[in-house]
Each structure stands twice: as C-alpha cells, then as structure tokens.
Amino acid sequence: MNKKDKIDLSVNFVGIKAPNPFWLASAPPTNTGYQIMKAFDAGWGGAVWKTLGMPTINVSSRYGSTNYRDTRMAGFSNIELISDRPLEDNLREMTEVKKHFPDHAVIASLMVDTREEWEDIIKQVEDAGADGIELNFGCPHGMCERGMGSAVGQEPEVLKTIVEWVMEAANIPVITKLSPNISHIIDPGLAAVQGKTDAISLINTVKSIVGIDLDSYAPYPVVDGKGTNGGYCGPAVKPIALHMLKDLMQHPEIKNTPMSGIGGIETWRDVVEFILLGATSVQVCTAVMHYGFGIVRELEAGLINFMEDKGYTTIYDFAGKALPNVTDWKHLNLKSEVKARINKDKCIGCDLCYISCDDGAHQAIALPTDGSRIPTIIEENCVGCNLCSLVCPVEDCITMEKFDDGKEHETWHELTESDRIPDTWNDDRAGGKGHWVPEPIEALKTKRKDKSGWKK
Amino acid sequence: MAEYKRLATEQDFKENFKQKKPLMNETQAHYESSRCLFCYDAPCMDACPTGIDIPLFIKQIQTGNTVGAAKTIYDSNWMGNACGTICPTGILCEGACVYNNQDVAPLLIGRLQNYATMSVIESGKQLYSPGEENGKKVAIIGAGPAGIACACELRTLGYTVDIYEAKSLPSGLTVHGVAPYKITNEEVMAEMDYLQNQLGYTIKYNNAITSKAQLSELEANYSAIFIGVGLGVTATLNMTGENLNGVHGAVEFIEELRMKHSEIKIAHKVVVIGGGNTAMDAASGSARLGAEEVTLAYRGDKERMGAYGFEYDLAIGAGVKGLFNASPLEILGKENVEGIRFIKTVIVDGKLSTIVGSEFTVECDMVIKATGQAKQGTFLSLIDGLDLDNRTRIVVNVATNQTSNPMYFAGGDAINGGAEVVNGAYDGKLAANGIHEWLTQH
Incomplete structure (x- = not known):
C-alpha cells in the first residue's frame, strides 16, 4: 500500500459527510443541478446551493473585478442576488443531484424573512434531500435593502433570534454564514453560537466598489449609467477571511464550533492555511468562476502532497495547528532580530530593494560604488522589516537572517506587567544606538543623472 | 538551395522581407508591459543613446496611457518609432534589461516603443507645437x-x-x-x-x-x-575588375532594394565582400531576393567581424554561406563578373597575413562590396x-x-x-x- 492510499480526505462536518473538504460556496457556480453534478464529477466533495428564498429580479450586468497588471480578477465583485430560478426547480434538481451523488454534501443556502417563511423553506429543502442548511446572513447588496442578508449579519440580536427559529425547525445540520462587514466578528459569531448553530462559515463578501468607469463616472459594474456597492471576494479578500477565522477560533465560547472557511481560496496552499487556522471544510467560488471546476485537481493533489510530506492522514491531524502561534502584538519577542541578506549570485541588479528601502522604509540599503548594480545592506540601519525581500523579483535572493542568539526574550506585555514601559526613545532600531537617518538636506543632493544634457 | 523564391510581385517582396519586429497588438503590449520591474535608475535607460525613460513609457503603456508613452519616447528621441524598429535593441536597451541576469527573456522594449509611437502616428495625435517664432x-x-x-x-x-x-x-x-x-x-x-x-x-x-x-x-x-x-558612396577597393558589370556597392544595392522592391533583379550566385552590418544586410537581402547562392566573404575570421552576432545569425538564417579568412585579390570577368579570386589568410601575432600559394576562385555573377563608405x-x-x-x-x-x-x-x-x-x-x-x-x- 502506498502512502497516498493511507491519506483520507473525507470529512464529517457536524454530521455533513463529504469525500473531501473542497466545497463550492453558495454562488453562481451552484446555481443549477447541472453545474453541481458537473462539479462533483470533477472532484468537488460538496456544494452549497445558491441561496434559495423569495422571488427576485436581477440586473444586467452584475460582476466587476480588480485586475492587477496582467493578473485578472485578483479581486472580484458582484451585485447578483440570491437564486432567481423558481424554488420548485431548484428543489427538484437538488433531489436529482442527491440521487446521483448520495455520498457528496449538498447544502441548501437559505435566506427568507419571517419565522413562518424560515420554517416552511427548511421543511422543503429537507424533503428535497439536503444534507444541511446554510443561513445566508452576509449578502451585502440588494437583499440587505429588504432587511435580509448582511442586514441580519450586522445585527447580532436579530441573527441570534433567526438562528433560534431555524434550530427549532431544522432536523439537519445548520451552518450560519457570517458577514465580514462588521467591526468585531466575535459579535455575530457569539450570537450564532448562543442561538445554538451547529457550525459557522465565513466570510461572505466584503462591501466594496471595485472601480469607477472614467467615461460614465459610474462604479463597476455599470447598470445603465449607475452602479452600486458590490460584494468583494477572490484572492484579495483571503487575508481578511483568515483573520476573522482566527478571531472566532481563539474565542473560548466559539472555538468548539466547526468552521467552514471561505474567502479567496484558489490553491492548495490557501486550503492548508484555512485548515491550519481551524477550518475543517473550505468553500470556493471566485476561482471556479475564473477557471472552472477543473481547479479542484490542483487543490486535491497539493493537499495530498502536503499531507504526505508532513505525515498526516486526515485533515483533522493539522486543523488549527497554527492557532497557538497567532497571538497579540504585545506577546511578540522584542529581542528577536532579523536582518536582510542579499545573495550576490542571484541579484539581477534591479535595485528595487535600494529604492524601496530608501524611499519607503529605513534607508538601510546602499547602492554599489564598484560599478556593479548589486546593493549592500547597511546593517546598523536594517530593522528587519522585510520590505526589500518582498519587492525583490528573484526567488530567495534577499533572505531575512536571524541575528539574535535566541537567548533573550522580552515582550511588551512583560514590560507592562513589571512596570518597565520605556519613557525615552531608546529603541536600538530607530533613532537610538547605532541607527542613523540622513539629514533632510541630503534628499536634494542626489539628482537623477541626465546624460542628455539638453534639459538644462 | 535557395531558401527564398525569386520575387515577382510586391506581395512576394512583403513575404520575403517580412518585418523582423512586427507591430504588437494591444494584448501583446498589455502582457509584455506588465513584466517590467520598473528598476531604479534602470540599466535600459542608461544603455539607450538618447536616454529614453523606458520604465516610465512601459508603465504608461501598462496603464493605458499610450499617448503619454509616445510623448515620453519623443521627448528624448525624435526618431522614436524608427529607433524602436531598427535599433540593435539586443545590444542596447534589451541587452541591458536585468532579466537577462537570471536568464529570463528581457522586455521587448523596441516593440513596446513602436506600439506607443505607431499609435500616435496612426491617430495623428499632436504632441508638439512649434515654439514662439524667435526670428532666427x-x-x-x-x-x-x-x-x-x-x-x-x-x-x-x-x-x-x-x-x-x-x-x-x-x-x-x-x-x-x-x-x-x-x-x-x-x-x-x-x-x-x-x-x-x-x-x-x-x-x-x-x-x-x-x-x-x-x-x-x-x-x-x-x-x-x-x-x-x-x-x-561605397568606398572603392582599387582592385582589378571593380568596374565590371555586376559589381555593386552595398549601400547602393540596399538603396535600390528599398526603392524598387520586387523590380530589382538579383543574380544567381552572389558574393558579398565585407564583415560589417551592411555586409550582413546586403547578403541577407540577396538571399531574400531569391539568389540561389549567396556567399559572405570576409578576410578575417568570424570573431573579427564588425557585425553584431545577431545580424550574422539573421544572414545565416536566410541561407547565406560564410566564407572566412578569404581576402579578395581580383574580380574576374570580361564584361560581366564571372568570379572572384581570393587568397587565404591567417592571423599571426594578431595581424592578418596571407598564405602564399593559397589562391582560389569562387564563381559568381554578382559581387556586392560592403567594404565601407567613402x-x-x-x-x-x-x-x-x-x-x-x-x-x-x-x-x-x-x-x-x-x-x-x-x-x-x-x-x-x-x-x-x-x-x-x-x-x-x-x-x-x-x-x-x-x-x-x-x-x-x-
């Protein structure tokens, strides 16, 4: 038996079983039974059906994106509403999907208004064969203007009440999907837990304007000369999602609630990061809208490879493993010290590290004087901020090397506790011992050389 | 033998003399411009004899400010479009691109430059106005x-x-x-x-x-x-047979080619004498006109040639044959060129000398002298x-x-x-x- 056979990707997410943790988020890719069957056939383990509720009318057009240089859809925004297809069509197709894929997870995302409506629709999706329910309390456009979606997600008390209604009515597992459009994710998270939700999923989309059309002076996507805020998602929102997931997973009253991670997941690395912060299923939308269902092949192969490398057999072996290492700033070791190192053999001489440090950071990189273009680190000025290594276009050319001996440990928290908070500016790394900044007038002394001589 | 068929029509000319650096389309320009690192004090700028702010114009192309890109180019170089196309960019700006240092393809700076300049040339966008008349x-x-x-x-x-x-x-x-x-x-x-x-x-x-x-x-x-x-004009070689029919100067030959296109008549066997860039152009041009055999004869060895390596490669790619260490003694023929008599050379102590008794003849019906201009x-x-x-x-x-x-x-x-x-x-x-x-x- 080879190693790969030992790896078991299957999940049991509060009773919702699936062959793997790769689920489709409630969104356009789960609009029809056709799409979901195609996705399961391609390798996805579960799907959250595009939100069912009351009749809607959509606009044309609906999507906008943030493109970065040659990268399309680094961020993605939509103003599409919940399903605009007849409820009975969706329910009939749901039954058919479950018939063909009994072992895959089919979860019905729901959004209605009154208690009676919630009870009624829960009964209908249970009858259709759904494995679970996801409550859409996140949609930040359109539906919230009708008192649903993020209008609920932003009012913890209302959210809690609805979760209680649902829990009373539902016989299948319930996942509460949270909106990130709130200052403290703990508030709705706690409300959902207090309402006795089985699980939480997050994040829904971020309220956004992706850009303004410079001819019509309207935000994208432009609908007959006007636009509205959309819901932002895609790779750009992943950092927000990871942070909110961490907040919930570290909260004593919430951390035992299973989490389904959502937000900018496109590669196996993204999947692993969400699992390391405690998610035990992940949901994907934008990447599928960009590349189709086929990207699941990369997710699966990458996740298996990672697990083989690290010796894990299920995702539960490493779920939440990074959580102990995410702490408050005050607990970081003030005595830890790294400094940049430039690998001269790899340096191509773009000098972006020099200019980014000189203009954008700590004046700790010097241009060469030997006629080459390989800069050097001014060690006494390098605060170890990472900027140079981040802008360097060559892999592993600038690395951050550990400088301290690892023996000393002191945190701001410890200083506070022992009443040793400094009252003078004597940080070794800024303005104090050793570190220097150029005199302001030095800024005007280096003019860019002008070989032409004609611009006098 | 010949890589190219003889020209009969203007269409044949266009095919045989297909542009080496064709105009980029919008998609090409978009992806290519996105690769620019925007180096500090960029080496490409330094390598440009006119000091064009190359990172700036590439960034302008990337952000859709093509007119601004053209202005950046023309601000430094009034022959902005011609230079984008005919500059030896591999030696100059593109040769200096830092990507070369990690064996990543350098930015196609010349073609990006043309993308910007041709867009304003085609639209006729006014970028400059005459200064106030000063009477001089x-x-x-x-x-x-x-x-x-x-x-x-x-x-x-x-x-x-x-x-x-x-x-x-x-x-x-x-x-x-x-x-x-x-x-x-x-x-x-x-x-x-x-x-x-x-x-x-x-x-x-x-x-x-x-x-x-x-x-x-x-x-x-x-x-x-x-x-x-x-x-x-092409300098004279002071050699017997130089005035025979079929002996041409390279500069004059290329000018005729530029002006007459497919109307030009090329001989069957052409020998080009010289080792500079003009020799490469003349040899390459002869081959592309459909000459059956084109020989590039240079008195020194390959390494001594004045031509850029890529120019030599282009000529070889067009089917030209290199003949090195061959110094011409006389051009043979009665009224028309029939051949050239060469003597073999060798480099001794860094100096070129001929080998006694090593004379040989190459038959040809056309000779192009690319031996410098007067x-x-x-x-x-x-x-x-x-x-x-x-x-x-x-x-x-x-x-x-x-x-x-x-x-x-x-x-x-x-x-x-x-x-x-x-x-x-x-x-x-x-x-x-x-x-x-x-x-x-x-």
Missing part, C-alpha cells in the same frame, strides 16, 4: 536622422528651419540604407510626415549642397548651420576652419556638437564615422540645444 533661421544640410532630430528640436525652440536634402526622401539611411525587413518605407515616411506636420520645418529635396558658393549663401542667410551629411572629406574641406580628425570625422564639442567653425554644428555619421540611427537622433537634438545656447549668448 537655421539651415540643416541633410535630412537624415540627425538633421530631422535637429530640425524638430529647433522648431520647438522657435527657429525657422530649412533642410537641404540631396535625395527626394527624408530620414537618410532609415529609408535608404536599412535592410527592408527591419522597417518598411511606409512606416518611415509615416513618422517623417507626423513630425513635419506638427513642427513645420521645410525640406528642400533634390537640393544637394556641394559647392563653396552654396555654403556662402547659407552662411549669409542663416544664423547657424547643422551638418548632417552622413557618409558617401568619407565626405572633399565637401567638408569647403567649410572654412572645420577641423577633421585623422579618420575624416568632423571634430565637435561633445557638450554642444559645435564644430571648430562656430557657425557650424554637426552630428550623425559625419562625426562618428558610421553608427546607428539612434546616435544620429541624439546628436541632432544635442546640436539643436547647442545652437540655441550659442545663438542666445551671441
């Missing part, structure tokens, strides 16, 4: 790259400019002397028209300045004179007090391009002995500012 007149001798650049710059400074051109088209070698697969005549003329329409200098075609009397008249009517006369010494000697160096190049002050006769300024091949269009464009612009400074002070 400057004469320019020669409408080559240096002369045109000088005229453009002087017009922005408010001078009235008349260019005296011996031929009937502007741009000098750009239209007459560059291999046709590097740039089309239409493209060259489109840029020439674009500049002249905006800046309004006068070009007096078929108006060669050759006599002392003409120079005196210019001196009387203009405040300053710019000499951009380039070099002369100097313009006779003409230049008509100008009072004009210092020339020992290679008949005009001596100038490198900060102003002013000659030893203060009324005269100069640039291009006449001062450098034969270089690139981009060097001429730099010289012309520098001289214009030199003229302006001198006339403002006096």
